[in-house]
Amino acid sequence: MNSAEERHYLIIWLWLVVLVAISVGAASVLPKVQALALVFSIAIVKAVLVARHYMHLKNEKPIYYAMALVPLAFIILFLFGLFPDFVYHVTKP
Amino acid sequence: MTTQAAAMSGMENPVGKNGTWWFLASEIPIFGGLIAAYIVMRLGSAGWSDASSHLNFIVALINTFLLLTSSMTIVMAYAAVHRNALKRGAHFLGLTILLGLGFLGMKAFEYSTEIGHGFLPSSGIFWSFYYGMTGLHALHVLAGIIVNFTLWLQATNGSLAHHPHRVELAGLYWHLVDIIWIFLFPLLYLA
Numbered sequence: 060m061n062s063a064e065e066r067h068y069l070i071i072w073l074w075l076v077v078l079v080a081i082s083v084g085a086a087s088v089l090p091k092v093q094a095l096a097l098v099f100s101i102a103i104v105k106a107v108l109v110a111r112h113y114m115h116l117k118n119e120k121p122i123y124y125a126m127a128l129v130p131l132a133f134i135i136l137f138l139f140g141l142f143p144d145f146v147y148h149v150t151k152p
Numbered sequence: 153m154t155t156q157a158a159a160m161s162g163m164e165n166p167v168g169k170n171g172t173w174w175f176l177a178s179e180i181p182i183f184g185g186l187i188a189a190y191i192v193m194r195l196g197s198a199g200w201s202d203a204s205s206h207l208n209f210i211v212a213l214i215n216t217f218l219l220l221t222s223s224m225t226i227v228m229a230y231a232a233v234h235r236n237a238l239k240r241g242a243h244f245l246g247l248t249i250l251l252g253l254g255f256l257g258m259k260a261f262e263y264s265t266e267i268g269h270g271f272l273p274s275s276g277i278f279w280s281f282y283y284g285m286t287g288l289h290a291l292h293v294l295a296g297i298i299v300n301f302t303l304w305l306q307a308t309n310g311s312l313a314h315h316p317h318r319v320e321l322a323g324l325y326w327h328l329v330d331i332i333w334i335f336l337f338p339l340l341y342l343a
Contacts, residue, residue: 064231072224079216086342098338106331113227114327115320126177134184138191145196 071112078105166317169324176328179292183332186288190281190339203278204340206271211262212341215255216333219293222251223330226300226323233307233316241319242307245300248326252297259290285336292329299325 078101085097111117116124194200229244263283273283299322306312312319 062231062235065228068224068227068231072220075220075223076217079213079220082338082342083213086338095343098342102334102338105334109223109327109331109334113223113330114324123173126173127180130177130180131184134181134188137185138188141188141192145192 068113071108075105075108078108166320168317168321172321172324176324179328179332183285183288183335186281186285187335187339190285193277193281194343197277200278203276204282204343206266206269207282207341208262208265209341211258212337215258216337218251218255218258219330219333222248222255223327225251226319226326229303229307230319230323233312233319236313236316238307238310238313241312242304245304245307245319249297249300249304252293252300255293256290256297259286282340286340289329289332289336292332296322296326296329 082098082101085101086094088094089097110127116127225244225247229241229248232238232244233241271279273280303312303318303322306315306318
């Protein structure tokens with residue numbers, strides 16, 4: 060290992076692997092709804108870890124956060140805009 | 153100091169960084185739209201869990217490990233190249249390429265098994281989404297491998313020393329591909 064920087068990247072990787080293990084464990088042990096909530100919360104944490112530490116967003120200018128978050132906000136808006144489509148949807152037998 | 157010289161010296165953003173981020177921003181609606189549509193369709197109709205139970209979870213788990221590890225190796229390559237340790241950078245780029253190829257190999261195995269069992273993109277809405285999302289993602293992995301291979305060649309012949317920021321730009325793309333898989337894995341295999 061040549062630098063503190065590489066050790067840092069290795070530690071982040073270890074966290075990512077541990078989080079995958081927790082996700083898989085939760086999916087097989089917890090009831091469906093709790094498992095899904097935990098699994099997707101963990102997915103968000105993993106994405107944030109990769110973005111902040113591997114993509115170095117934590118040291119970047121706000122414009123790069125905006126570039127990542129604005130399209131994401133539109134997708135979330137789109138998703139919630141479509142909610143009535145399945146909330147009021149009746150599945151045919 | 154000219155703008156380009158300032159950029160190369162690290163005082164400003166490296167050449168191409170803004171463009172790379174714009175490109176990544178354009179990728180978010182592509183995969184985000186597919187994922188949002190998948191969630192809406194899945195919540196709106198029954199029978200998806202049965203279809204997803206035919207997927208090979210172990211292969212997907214191995215692929216998750218391969219892609220997460222490749223994210224680490226490419227950022228290690230970035231760190232090495234920026235220290236002007238080109239040989240070490242080339243080793244990590246080579247590892248990233250191998251891990252990417254491993255991912256594609258496992259995906260090809262998974263596809264061949266599923267197709268062998270009769271699950272085609274036309275077998276139902278779940279399978280259409282599955283092949284559409286994972287196929288598009290696999291194409292992105294392939295594109296990343298080609299870029300990383302080009303950088304590996306440049307690191308091997310020494311020309312990358314003049315353009316170390318290229319590894320950062322390739323890394324940004326590769327990490328986005330990893331982040332997309334971070335969401336595809338639970339959506340398709342755990343939900």
